[in-house]
Amino acid sequence: MNVGECYIGWAVDEDVRKRGGSGGLVVATLAAALEKGLVEKVLVLKKHSTYDAEPVLTSDPEEVLASAGSLHAVPAALSKKIPYGVKVAAVGKPCDIRGMYQMALRQQFNLDDTYLIGLNCGGTLPPVPTRQMIRVMYGIDPDEVVHEEIAKGNLIFTTRDGQEHAKKIDELEEAGFGRRESCRYCIVKIPTNADLACGNWGVPKDKLGAATFVEVCTEKGVQLLTTAVDAGYVQVEPASDKSKEIRKKVEKAMLDLSAKWRERIFVPIENRLEFYREALRHCILCNACKEVCPVCACGEDSKCTTMPSSLETHNHEFYHLIRFLHIMDSCVACGMCTDVCPAEIKVSTLQARYSLPFQEEKGYVAGMKLEKPPFFEVE
């Protein structure tokens, strides 16, 4: 096994294979890493319901295997859940992993001790609106849903009776449901910054739903996968060129869709000062956006939180100015700040108005590499 190679794999254990999202390869790999002593702990998503899961640090292989099939984590900065100096394997969406890279760039997180499994992501769904959407748009009981999938521009829910219900994502999003806003314009769909990039794009038809496409991205990825294979937890076969091609095609389709949404969401605004004032007016200074931010490395006494005094009401809404400025170079547009905002401010999209064009100008995708960003070039 070498860096850069692609495989189709699945869990050997039948139960895990069935419960897992696509063949249970990820949980089986994590469990093997734990069992064989490659890592001390594993950060998995503990499933609450089909729509809810919570990141938990565990050293129990059983709990790891039990997490198979979890979707949609609650908003949480994963790097802040991992203690320093402990060898950990973690799973995450591209934005989660990009957040970890950003923290590592700021010496807040040790990537060397962390094995990362990235999951392809075409966007995630907010739990409560999704339940509503399933009821309204699909006409089915949200508690009946056992599996969900995005394929060919369709959002597909599988119910307990094995039936598939598909609807066009465009149609859902027109109706105000669908993916979170930041997912719609996200620019990283395949987490090639992780050690293993897993997903079901490119899995041949006959194995669809029962196998995972894995790209080995780093040496640590090689270690992870060989450990799992040697331990007999996982079976792999090399991916065909056709598989790789299909995966690329799916990614491209998703990126094209993102580009379209970007044009729609980031329309130029006339009176910007008024726009921002209006957009941020309801901020209650709870700092939740800062707490949850995966790239915010300042800690307790950060400038942005000490800036506004609650006596001066005229500049409340501009607390975000400092954050906009601070995170401009590192924002990964994960959208968690929007998720947690109690005043329902679209913080992430406001932030992205600054950060995305700025990063793009410098040809920089935040959190993909562990190297100095191009902004701080001081010769």
Next chain:
Amino acid sequence: MSEEWEPKIIMFCCNWCSYGGSDTAGVARFQQPPTTRIIRVMCSGRVDPTFVLDAFLEGADGVLVTGCHIGDCHYINGNEKTKVRYEFLKRVVEEFGIEPERLKLEWISASEGDKFASFVKQATEDIKKLGPSPLKPEVVE
């Protein structure tokens, strides 16, 4: 109070160059409008973007940041860091709909009294044309 409106400008001067420049301007009696409130910092690199934004929120009509010429920094490369930071800051200020003329960065050495005076003059004129800052507390309220 029928006098002409005068802008309030906060100016950050580096101890080693531009603050000396202001002295030179005074000693040589170069005329300049009395609109600036100078804050001396040890290096233009000390000027945190927060200071600038805070100045705007406290009612400044303009903010000028001045430091040593590139290569002349007393602390090797403090002003180069200012430059990097300024790039971010300018973007935010502009995107927020505040006129970019309200924020300026200039390198002025201790001997350039005339440059100091003309810079302040020019900046004052520019800001006067724009009128009071939209971020002033009294405008906001």
